[in-house]
Amino acid sequence: MTANPRLAFSFLGRFEVSRDGLPVAGISYGKMKALLAYLVMERSRAHRREYLASMLWSSAAPEVARGNLRRTLADLRRALELPGGLDLFESTKQTIRFLDGSPVDALQLAGPPTGCAISPPCYGCADCIAHLVEVAARYGGDFLDDLSLADCPEFEDWLHGQREALKRRQLSVLEQLSGHYERSGKIENAIAYARQLVALDPWLESGHRNLIRLLAQSGQKGAAVAQYEYCRQTLQRDLGLVPTEETETLMRAVANGRLDEAAPAAPAVSVAATLSIRRQIAGGRLPYRWPDGGCASARSDVDRQPLRRSQDGAGCAPSALDRRKTGQMRRRDAFRRARRRQVAPRR
DSSP: OOOOTTEEEEOBSSOEEEETTEEOOOOOSHHHHHHHHHHHHTTTSOEEHHHHHHHHOTTSOHHHHHHHHHHHHHHHHHHHTGGGTOOOEEEOSSEEEEOOOOOBHHHHHHSOOSSOSSSSOOSOSHHHHHHHHHHHHTOOSSBTTTOOOTTOHHHHHHHHHHHHHHHHHHHHHHHHHHHHHHHTTOHHHHHHHHHHHHHHOTTOHHHHHHHHHHHHHTTOHHHHHHHHHHHHHHHHHHHSOOOOHHHHHHHHHHHHTOGGGSOOOOOSSOTTHHHHHHHHHTTSOOOEEOOSSSOGGGOOGGGOEEOOOOTTSOOOSOOHHHHHTOOHHHHHHHHHHHHHHHSOOOO
């Protein structure tokens, strides 16, 4: 399987496919995009036609669903294969597989650095850092943010799982970059990545603390206080919570100019609290696994990914009904319950 440098797939943010830097025309409707995105992201194996048809046309009769799949695949071939004389899909009577190895921004974010001289990658050398900088810059938003198929709960489950896993991976990358630049004495770079982390997940109080600490270390006491106020207001407005005692202790140290006496900074992504909260927000009971590759010492808990639903129906992603129940109010309630189990309420 060789890479075709002419094609590129961008799924972080809006769905985009380009050929020689120009947008590919003809990928026009939602289920066409959904089928292509699924086959590209899961290109390591072939997929049963029966499964693909039921995933995208679950309400249709089996023969109608299979016919829709055939027509959608034909539309993809016309848009992607015919203009360049390419052979991108391996298709049999039972299975379909995407063969091309063109770059995919989401897969590059999820995968380990490729230029490191050490295996597994060290996540600290110049090549690893350059890789992390590159993939962090490509994060244009949630995975396929402009795609939603309300009548396809199985696909929506997969889509939700990908979005959550890739967002956690981006948080991990930003955490690693901020920590690297802090250790290297490049505090302004560390602050820049810490700001990106907080912008990506404003509910992550440990991320706010890390940014407050970095701002104070760089002599920006006013900015540190302003960041604390933003954290406090966000938690109160969105979740009905107040900052934890750990955050208050840090702010007292900042105010007194004795930052060295504050407790050591926690990782920008809380190891114990954040995943517990996110599991409940996602509906609870989500099993996790490490992604393929990577360095154990460099992994944080945000690198864990939900197991995907298998094609034999043995699924472990939350059902579409469970996912619909996790609206904004339900998200807030879950966050509050998890936080209060871990931190005694302040009076």
